[in-house]
Amino acid sequence: MTPQQARARVDALRREIERHNRLYYIDAAPEISDRDYDRLFDELRALEAEYPALVTPDSPTQRVGGAPIEGFARVRHRAPMLSLEKKEDLRELELFEREILKKIPTFQPDYVVEPKVDGVSISLHYVNGVLQQGVTRGDGEYGDDITANLRTLRDIPLRLDTDDPPPHLEARGEAYMREADRIALNEALRARGEKTFANTRNATAGSLKQLDPRVVAQRPIRAVFYALGYTEGAAFATHADELNALRAYGLATPTLWRRAHSIAEAEAAARELKEREGELPYEIDGAVIKVNDNAACRALGLKTNVPAYAVAYKRPEWFNEAQTTVERIVVQVGRTGVLTPVAEVAPVFLDGTTISRITLHNADEIKRKDIRIGDTVVIKRAGRVIPAIVRVVDDARNGTEHAFAMPNRCPACGGPVVRRALSDGGRTEVALRCENPDCPAQQARRIEYFASRAALNIEGIGEIVADKLVERGLARSVFDLFRLDAARLASLNLGTDDEPRLLGEKIARRICDALAAARTAPLAKWLHALGLPGVGETIAIKLAETHRSFDELAHSDKLPLILELVELDETIKRLNPKSRANRDRSPTEKQQLAVQRATALARRKEVAAAIKQFALDGIGPVIARDVMDFMKSAAGRELLCELRALGIDPQGGAPNTATPVSGPFAGKTVVVTGALQGFSRAEAQAALRSAGAKVVDSVSGKTDYLVVGADAGSKLDKARKLGVATLDEAAFRAMLGAK
């Protein structure tokens, strides 16, 4: 091959690969098999290796660039990224239209209605069709240059899909993360002992702020584009044309947008959009209504600081916001001793329920939002469920409000409170804790957690019953529950001494029956219900798959492997004869190091293989260490004693030994990804387990099936690459039914 031929081939390959990326990521209509895709990629990589001069930054092989950077450069937007004026009802929209008509009397109503994506605003600059720069919105005038990070997003093309690119094109849009991806990311972060993200927007913003693009490449961030910014050599008559052009260039655009020919129709379209929000992979905070005709937009121009040709439409009831006042701030003590401030607010009706208590998480949050007792506050349901204080209404202050300080004694037991040191050196946790293991509040919360539906599901024991069981001295630990008799339980007084209210026989019976059933619940459920440090539902299942009983877990020979692997990695590094520390050693010493290192490497191979075999891959050293420490601690030994005394011995072990040995899923390794309609993630996994499948978290060559729900991400990707069979929900159901 001549260099000219190589250049032509490299060019063709890049285009072809980007085209297939797009078919896969943007159009969801792949045309070739993964194997063929990989072949193209391999060929490109080989050619680039042979002709390094042909490597250009827009090559698909160059998405994840070099080393971490020191910080982001500040860049000025060529055209500011503006806010939008907010409109809350049809009447306000009609005023918007009237103002347009005042300026352009001949205006023929023609609008585009599209989702207002609630992500992190970004702007991409393509110069002659090649991605040159990616910037955050920042303050609208200046943003951060996060080009290296945005290049790792596979739904952002490095080169526009056109033979005739404009000299300069700026695409504006939003980076976001899907909720299912955030949950999976959090689980992975937690397993490695890293900080997790409270919502998809934080997850996206936090990920894009990473200084190491290799980290960003691992984060499931996506992007969608809805407008052009500064552009040279491309002009479009309408906004709809711009959206179509963006899409044609290979950028993702909102799937739900439409034109409307009156403001009333636009309003109706916005409502419909809100109703169909669930079909979108991102959260929205309303709809954007834009004048479609670009000449009209130019004529309308700006209104001080916002466009006069577009508005954000946000009906207040869409966002479940309400106002109330903070009457008190009380402090709750949780299962693990963490003190949580809770605002008691004047009861307010919001989205179907009356809200009177709102968690404030920690003292830092109170400080950050400057929440004082007596304040009027705006509240909403975060993630559409949990009520949260959005902000204080400053104007409503009259000077009688007063600040709140966290107590330095536990409100439940009076014990001292501490901030735990973080493992990474001098810093301490944000949370304050009561460390008294006999703290009655902790005992009650542990019982409540144990009995909750996600754990052992002891119907009849909730917050109040748990409190009273502890208060009246009937139970201090979950094990005491198993020593209660129904008559004693029935007489539990849930009221006061003056006004007693007894639990009653019916509920007592129900609780006893549920407890009897819990005795034989599987090990995974028990591990989860006992709330061991670091052990959530997924980790509990993993631990129970590899250990057959609590005893086996206490004497685990598998968890130490995880720690050994970390130690081996350090040893191997330390023994490197070429390292700076070892550079000046004598040749004999270096020889010795090399021999020791070879031994360590061989052992590492064994250990890694064992970890894989036991499917412990998802458990990091932090959790392994926590679990081992706990099982050896006084509390852990007491746990074993109690179980033995009560004759409870939950069983674990690979689930498919006790479950079906025939049927389509028997003995198969299966991964579930994306959002299924008819199952929660946990339900789908449980169904698979009871059909005899081994359910794992990540796709590998050993995976038999990937069950794919809506908005599947990197797992689907990987499955395609590895040629793993995928099942959509219908196929999954059919196979479950056919077992």
Ligand code: AMP
């Ligand atoms: P705001 O900052 O709330 O006034 O809203 C303006 C911001 O909304 C813009 O700067 C964009 O970052 C964001 N946005 C989200 N979706 C859209 C959309 N479809 N069209 C325009 N802006 C949008």
Ligand code: ZN
């Ligand atoms: Zn306490």
